[in-house]
Amino acid sequence: MTPRVIGAAARRGSILLAAALLAACAQLPRPAEIITGGIVRSGRLALSVPNQPQQSFSAAFELRGKPEAGLLVLFTPIGGTAAQLRWQPGQAVLQVPGQPDQSFSSLDAMVEKATGAPVPVAALFDWLAGVNTPVSGWEADLSALAEGRLRAQRRDPPPPADLRVVLDGQ
Template identity: 30%
Template sequence: MKIVTVAGHSNNRHRHQHQPESTTMTQGYRFALRTAACTLSLLLLNACSTLGARPALGQPETHTDAFDQRIYQDDISLSGKISVRYEKKGKPEQLPGSFDWDQHGTTLHITLFSPLGQTVARITQEGQRAMLEQDGQAPRYAQDLDELLQDRLGWALPVAGLRDWLQGFIRQADGTRRGLPRIDQQIENDGWLLRYASWQQDINLPKRIELNRDTTQAGHVSISIFIQPPGN
């Protein structure tokens, strides 16, 4: 009986001796868990702030705060393909063709051709004076070239904006001209949604530009422009 009693006291004594160690281990384990949870939360917050809002898969990424350093050319000659989609009396219309763009300071000459190479329209702008020539019709004059083209062609050709866009520039709210980075991107400018889908390999110019805008006269207007490398 003494042995049983002694053994019982001995076991109780051992249990009392181990309780502080168990408590210490439990507290340490809980502290480690709290530390790990806090660290994980900080990592997740940092990852979210770093990634930000990402575009949907397959959608071009929009960049409005990174501008490329290039020099705007007041004198430039460009050629390429153009395709215009718009609405006429509620029905969709499409006009494929090509164009020549000859710019010298404030003087601009644009020629639009049909897919067979026939001249569709000749546009001339000298300062504030604009003229539109079409075969079989008397020349038309106006101070607002964009309005003149809308009335006579039936769709909007944003000539003022194209002076910048064809060279990969946009106009800021303060009127300054800024060059865009050479990436696939979308950006709004002067009421148009622009997508720079591709760029020339050896020269600092765009290769393919998509222009989109909703209008009251011609519904949704979509203009696709493919610029050939100068000299080709």
């Protein structure tokens, strides 16, 4: 590559990085409804789907509520809101900065859209409470929960997935 081509590529990369950082700083408004009851947990989570890197991610998170009604906020590496997932009976709404709200018929459908893979959020509430609720195809390891760590693996249906959670303040 010539220096001119390298310089142009570097400028494009800088522009894309700046645009991504500005978009990451956009904040979503807090939901108007107050989530009452249930849990409040925060930390980091990582979801990896082998051989499908576009479906793998890691983010800081805040989880509030219960399986019936709750809020899951995913944060960017610099602390901006990447997405808000809100649900209540009969309604699930995904908010992503700079995009129109998306409504879903179920929590599971919304979570799969947001993360790229099905994650059993309803069972996650139990797992975080130390209850090893079975989920078809998933195996949860709660042995390190006292240290604030949880791991769950999906073996079926393919592709496999590996969910790791590290809680704050543990």
